[in-house]
Amino acid sequence: MFFQIARLAFFGFIVLTVLYVILSWYSRSIRRGKLETEFDEEVKTGDRDAFIKEGLARYDSSLRRKLILGVYVVPVIVVAALIYVTNFM
Amino acid sequence: MRYIKWGIFLLLALLTFGFFHYTLPQHDVVRIVDTEVRRVDFGENSIFWASPDTGTDTAANRDVRFINAVYENGRVMVYRNEDTGWGWPPYFKLDSSNLQTEARDLASTSAAPQWVVIRHYGWRNEFMTIYPNAVSVRAIAGPDVQIIPWLNIIILTLLVLFIFWLWRVWRRFKERRIDPVLDDAAEAWDSVDERADAARDSARGFWGRMMAWIGTWRSKPRE
Numbered sequence: 001m002f003f004q005i006a007r008l009a010f011f012g013f014i015v016l017t018v019l020y021v022i023l024s025w026y027s028r029s030i031r032r033g034k035l036e037t038e039f040d041e042e043v044k045t046g047d048r049d050a051f052i053k054e055g056l057a058r059y060d061s062s063l064r065r066k067l068i069l070g071v072y073v074v075p076v077i078v079v080a081a082l083i084y085v086t087n088f089m
Numbered sequence: 090m091r092y093i094k095w096g097i098f099l100l101l102a103l104l105t106f107g108f109f110h111y112t113l114p115q116h117d118v119v120r121i122v123d124t125e126v127r128r129v130d131f132g133e134n135s136i137f138w139a140s141p142d143t144g145t146d147t148a149a150n151r152d153v154r155f156i157n158a159v160y161e162n163g164r165v166m167v168y169r170n171e172d173t174g175w176g177w178p179p180y181f182k183l184d185s186s187n188l189q190t191e192a193r194d195l196a197s198t199s200a201a202p203q204w205v206v207i208r209h210y211g212w213r214n215e216f217m218t219i220y221p222n223a224v225s226v227r228a229i230a231g232p233d234v235q236i237i238p239w240l241n242i243i244i245l246t247l248l249v250l251f252i253f254w255l256w257r258v259w260r261r262f263k264e265r266r267i268d269p270v271l272d273d274a275a276e277a278w279d280s281v282d283e284r285a286d287a288a289r290d291s292a293r294g295f296w297g298r299m300m301a302w303i304g305t306w307r308s309k310p311r312e
Contacts, residue, residue, distance in 0.1 A: 005175050008175045008176075086180055086184070087184040088184075
């Protein structure tokens, strides 16, 4: 049983890590796009690269970015719920 | 070439449909006739059997629980009742013994029928000797019940949304990371040889662009 759980955890971890990387890249890219439009349409003056860099640094320490870690948490909760519903309800 | 493309597409669609048809839960309204346990030696059909009871050892053969049932129209169905454990498909079913007891408790005769809904996944196939795996059973008042497969609706909707999202991610990745590289490469190529114009025109489609991108890795022809 423990071997099977370890196997599930191992492959689950790999799949979720791939998802985590994709999601992180996508979210950061979206934020970068928003910063680019914000600069081009509203700020317009100053250093464009510095503005975007600063915005991304703010994003890197934001709660929104840490929420992506939910990719690892949610499936564990779903599995626990599934085990309960399938076997003990 | 067009036929090959459509053939591959059709095959993929069929495989996808088959995969989900096998894996997603379905509901049968049946009357349980009997439950039994018999030993099964797995052969070519071993992929269509799940795992031994969780916590027990794996061997070349083992005893498998079965549930024999009859539909309202008189046709029969035999379910296996196996743990899926921690493996595929992810039902996390660990309580086969309990399910067998519930099924035994609901068994009835045609004279005094007790109708039940059996939730299961998998296929019955006589040629391969494979059986759907029963996941849960519950008693119902009569055979005329409307069952809405909420779980399947939710799973398939989420799947479509996920694929759509992946497609958008891919589009964005292409736009931001691949296209600039491709454009640079195309420009460099242009300065080397005018013939690249024709190549770039043919590199418009997805495959063409991919091949053009891969082409940039190759060494340039020696003069």
